[in-house]
Amino acid sequence: MDSTLLLVSVVILIALTFDYINGFHDAANSVATIVATRVLTPGQAVL
Numbered sequence: 001m002d003s004t005l006l007l008v009s010v011v012i013l014i015a016l017t018f019d020y021i022n023g024f025h026d027a028a029n030s031v032a033t034i035v036a037t038r039v040l041t042p043g044q045a046v047l
Contacts, residue, residue, distance in 0.1 A: 031045045 031042075034040050034045045035042050
């Protein structure tokens, strides 16, 4: 029972970490699109 709980906890932690890191990539992609289409300057897009 304890090993199962530990395994589930580790899997959940890994999944949450992956989602958090993936959010950085999504934010970078959205800023890159805005800057590439020249809607905003890079400084404005970051703020």
